[in-house]
Amino acid sequence: MRKVLMVIRREYLQSVTKKSFWIGTLAFPLVLMLIFGLVILAHVVNPETQRKISFIDETGSLAANMTEALASQEEGVLSDGKPAFVVESIPLTGTVEQTRQGLEQRVLDEEIHGILVARQDLDPNQGFGLYLKSVGDEDTGRTLRRALQSAVVQLRLERSEIDLDRGTLDAFVQPIALKSFEVKAGGGATEKNPAVAQIGMLGFSMILYIVLFFYGFAVARGIIQEKSGRVMEVLLGSMTPNQLITGKILGVAAVSLTQMIVYAGTAWAARIYIMLKQDPEQFRSILELVAPARLLLFLLFVLLGYFLYTSLFAIVGAVSSTEQDAQNFQTPLVMMLMIPYVMSVFFVKHPDSPAAVAASFFPPFTPMVMFMRISVLTPPVWQIALSIALMLVAIYFTFRLAAKIFRIGSLMHGKRPTLPEIVRWARS
Amino acid sequence: MTTAVSLVNLTKTFGEHRAVDGLSFDVPAGSIFGLLGRNGAGKTTTIRMIMDILRPDSGTVAILGGAAGGDVLKDRVGYLPEERGLYPKMKLADMLEFAGSIKGLAVPEARRRGIAWLDRLELGPWKDKKVEDLSKGMQQKVQFIGAIMSKPDLLILDEPFSGMDPVNQEIFKDLILELNREGCTIIFSTHVMDSAEKLCREIALINHGQAVLKGTIGEIKKKFGTNTVALEFDGDGSFLGGLPGVEKVHHGGQTAEVRLAQGADTQALLRAAMQKLVIRHFSVVTPTLHSIFIQQVGSEQGGNGNA
Numbered sequence: 001m002r003k004v005l006m007v008i009r010r011e012y013l014q015s016v017t018k019k020s021f022w023i024g025t026l027a028f029p030l031v032l033m034l035i036f037g038l039v040i041l042a043h044v045v046n047p048e049t050q051r052k053i054s055f056i057d058e059t060g061s062l063a064a065n066m067t068e069a070l071a072s073q074e075e076g077v078l079s080d081g082k083p084a085f086v087v088e089s090i091p092l093t094g095t096v097e098q099t100r101q102g103l104e105q106r107v108l109d110e111e112i113h114g115i116l117v118a119r120q121d122l123d124p125n126q127g128f129g130l131y132l133k134s135v136g137d138e139d140t141g142r143t144l145r146r147a148l149q150s151a152v153v154q155l156r157l158e159r160s161e162i163d164l165d166r167g168t169l170d171a172f173v174q175p176i177a178l179k180s181f182e183v184k185a186g187g188g189a190t191e192k193n194p195a196v197a198q199i200g201m202l203g204f205s206m207i208l209y210i211v212l213f214f215y216g217f218a219v220a221r222g223i224i225q226e227k228s229g230r231v232m233e234v235l236l237g238s239m240t241p242n243q244l245i246t247g248k249i250l251g252v253a254a255v256s257l258t259q260m261i262v263y264a265g266t267a268w269a270a271r272i273y274i275m276l277k278q279d280p281e282q283f284r285s286i287l288e289l290v291a292p293a294r295l296l297l298f299l300l301f302v303l304l305g306y307f308l309y310t311s312l313f314a315i316v317g318a319v320s321s322t323e324q325d326a327q328n329f330q331t332p333l334v335m336m337l338m339i340p341y342v343m344s345v346f347f348v349k350h351p352d353s354p355a356a357v358a359a360s361f362f363p364p365f366t367p368m369v370m371f372m373r374i375s376v377l378t379p380p381v382w383q384i385a386l387s388i389a390l391m392l393v394a395i396y397f398t399f400r401l402a403a404k405i406f407r408i409g410s411l412m413h414g415k416r417p418t419l420p421e422i423v424r425w426a427r428s
Numbered sequence: 429m430t431t432a433v434s435l436v437n438l439t440k441t442f443g444e445h446r447a448v449d450g451l452s453f454d455v456p457a458g459s460i461f462g463l464l465g466r467n468g469a470g471k472t473t474t475i476r477m478i479m480d481i482l483r484p485d486s487g488t489v490a491i492l493g494g495a496a497g498g499d500v501l502k503d504r505v506g507y508l509p510e511e512r513g514l515y516p517k518m519k520l521a522d523m524l525e526f527a528g529s530i531k532g533l534a535v536p537e538a539r540r541r542g543i544a545w546l547d548r549l550e551l552g553p554w555k556d557k558k559v560e561d562l563s564k565g566m567q568q569k570v571q572f573i574g575a576i577m578s579k580p581d582l583l584i585l586d587e588p589f590s591g592m593d594p595v596n597q598e599i600f601k602d603l604i605l606e607l608n609r610e611g612c613t614i615i616f617s618t619h620v621m622d623s624a625e626k627l628c629r630e631i632a633l634i635n636h637g638q639a640v641l642k643g644t645i646g647e648i649k650k651k652f653g654t655n656t657v658a659l660e661f662d663g664d665g666s667f668l669g670g671l672p673g674v675e676k677v678h679h680g681g682q683t684a685e686v687r688l689a690q691g692a693d694t695q696a697l698l699r700a701a702m703q704k705l706v707i708r709h710f711s712v713v714t715p716t717l718h719s720i721f722i723q724q725v726g727s728e729q730g731g732n733g734n735a
């Protein structure tokens with residue numbers, strides 16, 4: 001045990017006392033901040049302005065209704081209370097087509113933001129059109145569509161024989177806000193912003209992916225350096241292969257934990273800033289995302305995944321003589337990490353599907369898939385427990401296998417072993 | 429006399445290649461023991477089994493009264509592998525602190541001893557330099573300190589003098605003798621017979637993983653002794669091998685070591701030699717370990733590389 005501690009100590013001190021470690025550690029949040037800064041800057045440089053929409057309205061009465069509908073929508077009002085869109089009705093000059101073509105140059109010159117067209121017949125498929133310089137601005141399309149929808153409903157009601165007063169009519173066409181809630185096994189449901197839940201899930205799986213891959217490869221690289229630097233034999237003269245790889249894996253874990261603490265500290269500073277300067281209610285979804293229970297589960301899965309993958313990467317290191325060898329041998333590991341990542345789009349939409357459940361019980365996929373499932377729904381406790389148990393079993397056997405292969409592979413140089421040779425080492 | 433290391437019927441096979449084949453020998457406690465053999469004879473594999481780095485297929489290893497392996501036992505054995513290795517990015521003092529700490533020394537004690545040794549071997553001013561900034565000779569010193577700083581009871585040196593300049597060789601030879609005087613048993617593995625002959629009292633000569641000669645150097649030399657003649661001369665000595673009764677000649681330019689067949693007359697050889705050469709020196713000698721080595725294993729050519 002003392003020898004394991006000494007290996008951890010060396011591994012840790014050698015990394016943490018390096019300048020490059022701290023530069024790398026601090027660079028990551030700084031780069032993130034820079035990105036956020038750029039996003040904010042983009043908004044500042046491009047301040048919100050009123051947008052002019054020219055409305056070619058054959059019916060003659062939709063434009064007024066639309067202005068009203070826009071005013072009742074959150075997206076239709078700027079932060080200073082002014083309407084976000086100014087809808088001006090354009091009188092027909094000739095046909096609708098001719099009128100529109102006459103306006104197109106003004107769109108290109110950015111005098112007006114867009115042209116909206118509505119036909120007399122209100123045909124649901126052919127009756128409407130929105131002409132913009134760039135259709136990439138999805139928000140404008142969505143806001144105008146919703147406003148136009150209620151304006152059209154209003155017009156249809158007016159055209160029908162039903163006699164309604166203004167107030168009732170407005171109440172009929174009032175758009176609704178559909179909120180999302182997550183049903184909890186213990187009873188009670190919490191409101192969730194699906195976008196935040198998904199972004200959070202994505203963020204967490206990014207961290208997971210980076211930790212598993214980056215530090216896993218660090219273990220492999222360390223072993224290769226000890227082999228190529230011929231330190232290995234000195235080490236093995238002083239301790240067993242088990243002690244050595246245990247020390248290496250735990251040492252690199254301690255280094256990564258240090259980095260995590262730095263990041264967590266940064267995140268907490270941001271959290272305190274939000275609490276002090278902003279309205280916490282506005283950030284409820286985000287605060288819930290970093291709730292202690294969820295963070296603990298996340299940490300647990302990161303750790304389990306870490307030990308499984310570093311053991312696998314230790315095997316990669318033991319059978320490689322150069323980093324190029326390691327690049328080749330690690331391919332299956334990268335695949336195992338990538339598959340759940342690629343499948344995440346499906347798993348997030350169908351977290352309870354048989355495929356997702358099965359994937360969450362396959363140890364190499366468990367950390368990614370199980371955490372994904374926990375992010376978007378609360379799986380039965382037995383499923384979480386079983387996946388953790390299976391992970392522990394897999395870690396135990398992988399570690400033993402790694403130690404065995406390590407015992408022989410650690411002193412091999414030069415020629416890359418073939419797969420049958422590696423299997424023979426594992427059996428010996 | 430107690431034994432420090434005892435190997436019984438040790439066998440190790442790599443694939444088709446039998447590196448060590450039924451090897452048995454005892455290393456007396458407190459001795460300097462030579463493990464001799466050509467490259468690929470199985471020396472390093474044997475050492476790795478003594479160090480519990482490799483497990484034997486069959487046979488037993490007992491060191492310092494216990495089975496190989498175990499933390500405490502490994503702490504009592506110092507090992508200088510043939511292939512030298514240090515962490516290139518580590519500072520000297522840190523490197524030695526680590527080397528000592530994995531041999532059971534407390535961290536501050538390991539650091540103190542490491543620095544003391546650096547001072548003694550005139551590396552003190554470099555203690556905060558990185559290993560990679562040192563010359564090869566300096567690195568050899570650091571490596572050696574790492575092997576001996578924990579005051580081991582058994583020290584295994586695998587080709588310790590290879591690639592070493594004469595000054596360092598002398599320093600290390602003195603250190604080895606000093607350690608031995610303090611009670612450390614030393615196993616000295618080499619294919620350079622001269623240095624083995626100077627240092628060792630007892631040897632095992634292995635070839636193809638088997639011991640072909642075992643015993644004290646004195647006994648061995650006596651066994652091979654009476655029929656070797658050393659000659660120094662002026663002239664071309666190449667005809668010596670063709671003389672009657674001559675079994676083998678090791679030519680050395682203006683010297684030659686001639687091994688005669690059993691019962692051959694040394695004076696007849698002198699007479700024959702005098703006819704063609706100016707003899708400056710003639711003596712009946714015990715053979716050098718080098719010639720015994722060549723006689724025992726040199727008949728076949730080629731090696732198997734380093735197993």
